[in-house]
Amino acid sequence: MVFVMLTLVFVVLRVMPGDPVSAMLGGHAPEKVIQQKKADLGLNKPIGMQYLDYMGKLAHLDLGESMIFKQKVSQPILEKLPATLELTFFGLLLSLGIGIPLGVFAARRRRSGRDYGARLYANVVYCIPVFWMGLLLQLVFGIFLGWFPIAGRTSPRVEVSAFSKTGFYIVDTLRIGNFAAFGDVMWHLVLPSVTLGIVLSGIFVRLTRANMLDVLKSDYILAARARGVPERRVVYNHGLRNALIPIVTMLGLQFALLLAGAILTESTFSWPGMGRLLLERIYLRDYPVIQGVIVVYTLFVSVISLVVDLLYAAIDPRVKY
Amino acid sequence: MVAARFSPAGWIAALFRWTSSARRKYGGEWWLMVAGVVVIAFILTMTVFPHLFTRFDPNDQNAGSQMTAPSSSHIMGTDNLSRDVWARIVYGAQTILGVAIAAALLSAIIGIPLGLLSGFAGGVFDRILSLIMDSVYSFPGLILAIAFAAMLGPGVINITLAVAVVYIPTYFRLVRGQTLSIKEEVYVEAARAIGARRGTILGRYIFPNVIATVVVVLSLNIADAIMTEAALSYIGLGLPAGIPDWGMDLSMGKKFLPSGIWWMITFPGLMIMLLALGFTMLGEGLAEILNPRLLEK
Numbered sequence: 001m002v003f004v005m006l007t008l009v010f011v012v013l014r015v016m017p018g019d020p021v022s023a024m025l026g027g028h029a030p031e032k033v034i035q036q037k038k039a040d041l042g043l044n045k046p047i048g049m050q051y052l053d054y055m056g057k058l059a060h061l062d063l064g065e066s067m068i069f070k071q072k073v074s075q076p077i078l079e080k081l082p083a084t085l086e087l088t089f090f091g092l093l094l095s096l097g098i099g100i101p102l103g104v105f106a107a108r109r110r111r112s113g114r115d116y117g118a119r120l121y122a123n124v125v126y127c128i129p130v131f132w133m134g135l136l137l138q139l140v141f142g143i144f145l146g147w148f149p150i151a152g153r154t155s156p157r158v159e160v161s162a163f164s165k166t167g168f169y170i171v172d173t174l175r176i177g178n179f180a181a182f183g184d185v186m187w188h189l190v191l192p193s194v195t196l197g198i199v200l201s202g203i204f205v206r207l208t209r210a211n212m213l214d215v216l217k218s219d220y221i222l223a224a225r226a227r228g229v230p231e232r233r234v235v236y237n238h239g240l241r242n243a244l245i246p247i248v249t250m251l252g253l254q255f256a257l258l259l260a261g262a263i264l265t266e267s268t269f270s271w272p273g274m275g276r277l278l279l280e281r282i283y284l285r286d287y288p289v290i291q292g293v294i295v296v297y298t299l300f301v302s303v304i305s306l307v308v309d310l311l312y313a314a315i316d317p318r319v320k321y
Numbered sequence: 322m323v324a325a326r327f328s329p330a331g332w333i334a335a336l337f338r339w340t341s342s343a344r345r346k347y348g349g350e351w352w353l354m355v356a357g358v359v360v361i362a363f364i365l366t367m368t369v370f371p372h373l374f375t376r377f378d379p380n381d382q383n384a385g386s387q388m389t390a391p392s393s394s395h396i397m398g399t400d401n402l403s404r405d406v407w408a409r410i411v412y413g414a415q416t417i418l419g420v421a422i423a424a425a426l427l428s429a430i431i432g433i434p435l436g437l438l439s440g441f442a443g444g445v446f447d448r449i450l451s452l453i454m455d456s457v458y459s460f461p462g463l464i465l466a467i468a469f470a471a472m473l474g475p476g477v478i479n480i481t482l483a484v485a486v487v488y489i490p491t492y493f494r495l496v497r498g499q500t501l502s503i504k505e506e507v508y509v510e511a512a513r514a515i516g517a518r519r520g521t522i523l524g525r526y527i528f529p530n531v532i533a534t535v536v537v538v539l540s541l542n543i544a545d546a547i548m549t550e551a552a553l554s555y556i557g558l559g560l561p562a563g564i565p566d567w568g569m570d571l572s573m574g575k576k577f578l579p580s581g582i583w584w585m586i587t588f589p590g591l592m593i594m595l596l597a598l599g600f601t602m603l604g605e606g607l608a609e610i611l612n613p614r615l616l617e618k
Binding site for chain 2: 267
């Protein structure tokens with residue numbers, strides 16, 4: 001899958017109009033300079049050769065060098081990736097935290113007021129554009145109430161260089177025990193992750209509800225109730241654990257949505273992550289960095305589907321590896 | 322009776338009979354669909370007769386004073402260039418609705434035949450096409466759309482293409498899966514036995530059975546396309562200046578958010594949500610009515 005996506009992006013980038021040299025030098029550079037620069041970057045070779053060169057390097061885990069700046073492609077990616085990971089992690093955690101309980105809540109009484117309420121919530125929330133949600137939260141909690149910051153990962157007064165090592169600010173601040181900075185980082189995370197969490201929770205409400213409805217119809221639920229197991233235990237231990245299996249499968253598939261949402265959230269909250277990197281470099285036609293970002297995103301999706309497979313074993317004891 | 326059928330009154334009577342029987346049969350889902358249709362119809366009227374809804378021009382920079390809060394003369398206020406926000410919403414409906422519907426149709430037109438062929442033919446062709454489509458499908462669609470939109474440059478046609486690319490695999494996978502199962506049905510075997518040509522089997526026997534599901538997906542897909550279009554224009558890709566667009570207005574409003582100009586972001590976003598919600602409700606209602614088992618997967 002990584003291979004197919006990469007090939008597709010490689011071809012699309014080179015077939016479409018615009019190239020890094022004209023983006024860098026502007027339209028008025030002399031022809032000779034343009035040709036020289038293209039030769040330096042290897043852009044004058046046939047596409048097939050460029051492709052083989054790139055794939056050869058990639059096989060050695062080398063993403064190449066930026067065509068615009070004097071830096072390795074891996075450098076900006078490693079800088080930005082932790083920001084995106086922190087955001088998506090908390091966003092996902094929140095959407096699961098809202099979505100699964102609400103789904104169970106709805107499924108326990110089908111076609112009741114609370115069922116329709118939860119379904120309405122799920123549909124409405126799914127149709128809210130992520131960036132609009134972000135803007136509204138910024139407006140209410142950032143501007144009108146002034147409770148939370150609306151941009152960036154830290155306040156200007158916090159010295160990032162004092163603790164930054166891995167790029168994961170949460171880990172870094174805790175590692176050196178700087179709790180003031182840790183609080184500041186978490187404080188900045190609130191609005192972006194709530195935005196992402198709320199918008200994605202709709203999907204999990206629907207998923208949980210549908211699967212719980214199926215599971216609650218099964219004979220073992222009836223059997224558990226007949227044995228006089230308390231209703232709470234029936235629903236959560238007998239019901240939810242079984243309903244989780246399809247939910248986890250879908251979690252893998254919804255991951256793409258999470259990443260897309262993260263890009264828009266990053267752009268709304270000036271969050272220095274992968275999404276912003278991608279947008280910046282697309283304008284500059286910096287092919288290697290764009291490809292690098294795509295590789296990372298695709299790897300991300302693939303790793304998640306692997307993790308999902310492994311999670312089966314944890315949830316469903318019938319699955320053994 | 323036959324004559325009455327062809328009069329407008331007869332049509333209305335027939336429509337009424339049909340709706341009342343359908344309503345009894347489907348209950349909650351019916352109202353869901355009606356709500357969706359009402360929202361879509363309202364916004365559709367807005368695109369066809371914009372001058373009925375507002376007397377201002379969306380690009381008129383002298384519509385009022387700069388950034389005034391909603392009042393009786395400007396029900397949704399004015400923006401930083403003194404343009405009427407409501408007028409921009411009314412005229413912007415054309416852009417977003419046009420792009421979303423065109424993109425969804427375009428990806429259906431490309432995806433459906435490919436899916437039919439791939440599912441019907443099988444073999445290496447099917448394997449390769451499925452591999453490509455599955456890869457694109459599992460990849461975040463928005464990123465793909467961003468890449469296409471950025472490379473193609475601004476323009477209504479270009480943004481439509483960028484959005485359409487994302488959804489081709491949706492139709493491909495759906496139609497291919499259905500074709501695979503319908504191919505094994507007895508009636509297809511019967512058609513083969515009486516010597517029907519492959520084109521006939523595909524067009525007359527398989528395609529009509531796929532189409533009901535496609536209609537549902539098309540509606541849900543337009544809802545998605547609306548959000549993708551809005552997202553693209555929000556991050557500044559896609560549309561040239563001068564075309565009113567909800568996503569673009571939102572990104573404009575974002576700049577003035579720190580000064581508390583709430584009306585510039587509240588209303589365009591609300592419209593995006595309403596429009597997407599309209600198509601989602603229509604799709605879900607249709608799904609329940611056309612094929613009750615579809616949404617339970």
